[in-house]
Amino acid sequence: MGILSIIIKRLGLGVLTLFLVSIIIFLAVNMLPGDFAQALLGQAATPEAVAAIRADLGLDRPIANRYFDWLVGAARGDFGTSFAQANFSAYVGENSSSNYGSVATQLAPRFANTVFLASVTAVIAIPISLAIGILAALYRYSIFDRVANVSTLTSISSPEFFVAYILILVLAVLNPLLPSLSNIFDGMSFAERLEKTLLPALTLTLVVTAHMMRMTRAAIINLLASPYIEMARLKGLSPFRVIVVHALPNALAPIINVVALNLAYLITGVVVVEVVFVYPGIGQLFVDSVKIRDIPVVQACCMVFASAYILLNLLADIMAILSNPRLRIPK
Amino acid sequence: MTGTSGLIWLACVIAMSLLLRPIGRRVPIAQIQHACTGMSLGGAFGYSIAIATIYLMWWLYFVKELIFFQWFVQGVIGLGIAGYLFRLAGQHFGTDSSRKMFRQMPVTAALGIIIIIGYAIMSIFADWLAPYGQAEIFAKVNVLPGGNPDLGGDPAHLLGTDQIGRDLLSRLIYGGQNTVGIAFITTCLAFLIGTFFGFLAAALGGWFDQALSRIVDMLMSIPQLIFALLLMTIASAWAGSEKWLLTIYMVLIIAVLDATRVFRLSRAVGMNIVVMDFFEAAKLRGENMSYLIFKEILPNAFAPLLAEFGLRFCFVFLTIASLSFLGVGIQPPLADWGTMVKDLAQFINFAVFSPLTAALPLMAAGAIALLTVAVNFVVDWMLHRASGLRE
Numbered sequence: 225m226g227i228l229s230i231i232i233k234r235l236g237l238g239v240l241t242l243f244l245v246s247i248i249i250f251l252a253v254n255m256l257p258g259d260f261a262q263a264l265l266g267q268a269a270t271p272e273a274v275a276a277i278r279a280d281l282g283l284d285r286p287i288a289n290r291y292f293d294w295l296v297g298a299a300r301g302d303f304g305t306s307f308a309q310a311n312f313s314a315y316v317g318e319n320s321s322s323n324y325g326s327v328a329t330q331l332a333p334r335f336a337n338t339v340f341l342a343s344v345t346a347v348i349a350i351p352i353s354l355a356i357g358i359l360a361a362l363y364r365y366s367i368f369d370r371v372a373n374v375s376t377l378t379s380i381s382s383p384e385f386f387v388a389y390i391l392i393l394v395l396a397v398l399n400p401l402l403p404s405l406s407n408i409f410d411g412m413s414f415a416e417r418l419e420k421t422l423l424p425a426l427t428l429t430l431v432v433t434a435h436m437m438r439m440t441r442a443a444i445i446n447l448l449a450s451p452y453i454e455m456a457r458l459k460g461l462s463p464f465r466v467i468v469v470h471a472l473p474n475a476l477a478p479i480i481n482v483v484a485l486n487l488a489y490l491i492t493g494v495v496v497v498e499v500v501f502v503y504p505g506i507g508q509l510f511v512d513s514v515k516i517r518d519i520p521v522v523q524a525c526c527m528v529f530a531s532a533y534i535l536l537n538l539l540a541d542i543m544a545i546l547s548n549p550r551l552r553i554p555k
Numbered sequence: 556m557t558g559t560s561g562l563i564w565l566a567c568v569i570a571m572s573l574l575l576r577p578i579g580r581r582v583p584i585a586q587i588q589h590a591c592t593g594m595s596l597g598g599a600f601g602y603s604i605a606i607a608t609i610y611l612m613w614w615l616y617f618v619k620e621l622i623f624f625q626w627f628v629q630g631v632i633g634l635g636i637a638g639y640l641f642r643l644a645g646q647h648f649g650t651d652s653s654r655k656m657f658r659q660m661p662v663t664a665a666l667g668i669i670i671i672i673g674y675a676i677m678s679i680f681a682d683w684l685a686p687y688g689q690a691e692i693f694a695k696v697n698v699l700p701g702g703n704p705d706l707g708g709d710p711a712h713l714l715g716t717d718q719i720g721r722d723l724l725s726r727l728i729y730g731g732q733n734t735v736g737i738a739f740i741t742t743c744l745a746f747l748i749g750t751f752f753g754f755l756a757a758a759l760g761g762w763f764d765q766a767l768s769r770i771v772d773m774l775m776s777i778p779q780l781i782f783a784l785l786l787m788t789i790a791s792a793w794a795g796s797e798k799w800l801l802t803i804y805m806v807l808i809i810a811v812l813d814a815t816r817v818f819r820l821s822r823a824v825g826m827n828i829v830v831m832d833f834f835e836a837a838k839l840r841g842e843n844m845s846y847l848i849f850k851e852i853l854p855n856a857f858a859p860l861l862a863e864f865g866l867r868f869c870f871v872f873l874t875i876a877s878l879s880f881l882g883v884g885i886q887p888p889l890a891d892w893g894t895m896v897k898d899l900a901q902f903i904n905f906a907v908f909s910p911l912t913a914a915l916p917l918m919a920a921g922a923i924a925l926l927t928v929a930v931n932f933v934v935d936w937m938l939h940r941a942s943g944l945r946e
Contacts, residue, residue, distance in 0.1 A: 241776050248773065255789055368601060374663060377935060381927035383873050385880055385896055386920035389903055393913050397906045404904070464597075492780045496877050500900075510781070511881050514788045522788055529781045537776075 231542055238538040245530045246298070250291050253519050294523075303327035303524035327524045330509065335528065337408055338498070338505035342490055344418065344425040345432065350483055353433040357440025362467050364445060376434035384493050388427045388500040395423060406503040424501045431493055432486050439486075443478035447471045477547030484540035488533050564607065572596065572603040638666030660936065667932035674735060674926050681732040686722065689729035690888040693720040699911045700918070714918065717899060721890075727918060730890040735926070737806060737885065738872040744810035745871065746864060749817025754848045754856075756818070757825025768822070771815045779812055783874060787883045798886035805875070805884060813871055820863050824856040865934035869927045876923050895919035 265273055297304060304327055360369045379387065396404035406420045447453060448471060456470045457463075495507035502508065506525055513521035576599055579591030594602075615624050642665040645657030657665075677684060687693075693716055700715040700723070709715075714724040756764040774782070790804035828834055828851070837851050878884030879893025887894065899916040906913035 241773070244773050245776055248777070249785065252785060252789060363601075367605075377931050378924075378928050381869060381873075381931040382924040383876055383880075383920065383927070385877070386917075386924045389896075389900065389916055389920055393903055393906055393917070397904060397913065488778075492778045495780060495784070496880065499881060510784065514784050514881075514883060517788055517792060519788070522785060526777070526781055526785050530777045533778045533781075534776055 227545070230545060234538060234541055234545070238534055241534055242531060245534070246295055246527060247291070249523055249526050249530070250294060253523055254287065298524070298527060301328055303331065303527075304520045327520050330521065331506065331524055331528070333410070334504055334506045334509050337503065338494060338507065340417070341421055341424055341428070341494065341498075341503060341505055342487065344421050345428040345490060346483075346487060348425060349429040349432045349436065349486075352429070353436035354440055354479065356433070357437040358444065358467060358472070360437065360441045361444035361448070361471075362463055364441070369441075372437065376437055379430050380434040380438075384427065384431055384496040385500050387430050388424070388497055391423060391427055391430075392500075395426075404501070406501045408504055421503070424497050424503050427497050427500075428490060428493055432490060435489065436482055436486050439482040440475075440479055443475045443482070444471055446478075447475050477544060480543045480547065481540045484536050484543060488536035488540075491529055491533055491536075568600070568603045568607050571606065572600040575599045575603060634666055634670070635662065637669055638662045641665045641669050659940075663932040664936035667929040667936075670925060670929035671933065674731060674929075677728060678732045678735045681728045685725040685728040687725040689721075689726055689890040691721065691725070693722065696720040699909065700914050715915065717895075717915070723895075723915070723918070726890040726895060727892075727922065730892045730895055730919065731922065733885060733889050734872070734875060734879075734891045734893065734923075737802070737891075738868060738875050741806045741810050741875070742813070742864065742868045742871045744806065745813035745867060746817055746860075748810065749814035750821040750853075750856075750860065751848070752814075753818040753821030754825045754852045755844070756822050757829050758844065758847055758852065760829075764822075767818070771818050774812065774815045775819075779870075780874060780877060783808055783812060783878060784881070784883065787878065791883065802885055802889070805878065809871055809874055813867055813874075816870075817863065817867060821856065821860065824859055825852050828852050828855050862934050862937045865930050865937070869930050869934075872923070872927060892919040892923050896923075 265277065294304065356372055360372045363369055392404045395401050402423045403420055404423065406424055408417055408420055412420075444467065448467075453466060453471060456466045461470075494505065495510060497503070498505045498507035499511055506528060509521065510525035510529070512518075513525065576591050576594055579587055579594075582588060582591075612624075612628070616628055618624075639662055642657055642660055642662060645660070645665070646654055648654075649657075693712070695709060695712070695716055696718055698709045698712050698715040700713070712722050712724065714722075714727065716722055717726070752767055756767050777785075786808045787801075787805060790808060791801055794800040794804060834847070834851050837847060842851075875884055876891075876893040876896075879891050880897050882894075882897060884893055885891040896916050896919045899919070902912045902915045903917075
């Protein structure tokens with residue numbers, strides 16, 4: 225079997241997963257008592273008003289039709305109308321063409337902000353964690369390794385908001401170096417935007433670095449047991465050279481995998497961190513919509529998070545196949 | 556610290572790393588001479604950074620504004636000594652095997668065990684330990700922690716009161732009972748569901764295994780916190796105004812979502828057991844399914860499941876705390892740590908005027924962090940022991 229066909233198969237599986245996930249998300253929301261219209265108007269609504277909204281949103285049609293409409297819309301980036309900013313034709317007349325209140329207009333700028341936050345985090349976290357991971361593998365079981373081990377275990381197990389408030393206390397309140405609120409808006413210069421993003425990015429870095437560093441260390445130590453490393457060592461090469469020239473190229477595959485998986489992990493962390501720093505990203509939007517039960521927005525955010533998660537996992541999978549020939553032969 | 560003083564620090568560290576080896580070789584102590592002879596430049600640089608860090612911490616310890624740092628250092632040293640003493644006690648009392656276990660135990664694991672025992676006692680005896688009720692409201696609001704009237708404290712409320720005058724020490728203790736208790740129940744439930752179906756899938760195999768595994772794969776392909784938030788939206792609509800119902804829904808939701816991870820592990824462990832001869836023999840004897848699962852698979856899968864229980868508890872605990880922090884988890888008037896952090900978070904901005912105010916949200920957040928760190932230390936040690944690695 226060629227490598228291309230394996231990758232195509234994986235891609236197909238990814239698309240299938242995405243499709244199934246979209247069904248779960250859609251069905252889950254349909255488990256609400258009553259329906260969208262009832263939830264929107266509340267208990268005291270007159271039956272006529274509920275029926276009008278229902279017809280307006282097309283809720284009187286069968287569930288399968290609605291699902292495929294939603295799916296086709298979602299694929300084109302149109303997630304329907306937000307409840308909180310609903311602008312129904314029943315209220316404002318048939319031919320109001322403004323798309324104010326559509327989920328997509330809320331989502332797009334926030335999505336860009338979240339991607340910006342994630343990239344800043346990745347740029348800081350990846351080099352640091354690789355360096356610490358390699359050093360810990362090089363000086364394993366030394367004091368440095370133990371300190372790195374204990375401190376990463378601590379930062380993995382602390383909740384994100386604890387790390388965030390400690391950083392706010394130290395870097396924003398006691399020493400006013402960085403702003404503690406990330407009020408980002410359009411037309412900000414890149415430097416300003418970076419300054420406002422730095423504190424949330426540092427919080428996420430602390431959480432993600434610990435994971436990445438531990439996995440990098442484990443990947444390299446695993447390799448150090450192999451015979452060719454023993455050979456290089458017996459040849460009289462320095463430990464640094466053995467690790468960087470001999471072990472690292474072979475450890476690259478698991479490390480790339482680790483990086484992709486941790487970027488996927490970032491997605492969950494982003495929700496809490498965005499809320500702490502009031503960062504106008506998709507996580508903040510998600511939590512706000514959950515609180516006011518704005519179902520279309522919740523659905524859309526869920527879909528975006530799940531797609532990013534699945535895509536990154538898929539990427540990790542494909543990278544692993546590309547770099548490790550042994551995975552190319554199906555069992 | 557400004558940029559220049561940072562550069563001076565760096566220069567000092569580099570100079571020290573260059574001078575460390577020649578000076579070390581002249582020290583009249585054999586071990587130091589020996590260590591300095593074999594040391595590489597990178598190693599000398601590392602030691603210099605360590606010395607500089609320790610010096611910096613020493614200096615920071617006496618800065619008045621950084622009272623937190625002092626508490627942190629005192630806490631770490633105090634807990635370290637407690638862990639060391641606990642391990643020492645374990646080495647001298649008890650049976651032979653327990654003494655042997657304590658000899659191989661790292662200090663971090665001993666520390667973790669003490670902290671877990673402390674939390675368990677605090678949660679179980681919360682009703683006796685807490686000075687006031689969890690929803691009791693007093694006239695004095697925003698009392699600072701410390702109990703010193705000159706610093707805005709009050710001896711009647713050792714850890715202060717919140718914005719509407721509830722005693723924080725009581726809230727913290729009851730919050731422990733609620734948060735830890737609910738997390739523990741949820742984890743147990745997740746384990747019951749996960750291991751039962753996991754072992755069943757391993758023992759039955761075939762289409763049952765396939766169907767369950769595919770369902771679990773699907774549930775796992777949505778990030779957990781996101782999925783939990785989505786389901787909590789729906790649960791909150793179902794619960795309506797009955798807030799206690801929402802807590803029960805949350806327990807069920809998180810238990811099912813976490814059971815998928817437990818299912819994966821117990822199925823994998825079970826798979827290795829069902830191919831063993833003793834299992835085949837039991838099957839041929841005609842034992843029924845519950846005997847096979849509880850008497851043949853479970854005892855042999857106990858060690859990896861125990862470590863997983865610790866890890867799972869951490870994840871469940873953090874998920875519940877995060878949900879409560881986001882405002883959709885455990886509902887008031889029940890006290891819980893996540894909600895306490897959320898409610899008190901704004902005080903952190905007043906730390907410039909009085910560092911004690913910042914302690915209010917950090918106490919609850921720190922309580923969460925301390926427990927998860929402790930459990931992780933113990934699990935790390937257990938995994939290390941189970942893998943048979945010796946240093």
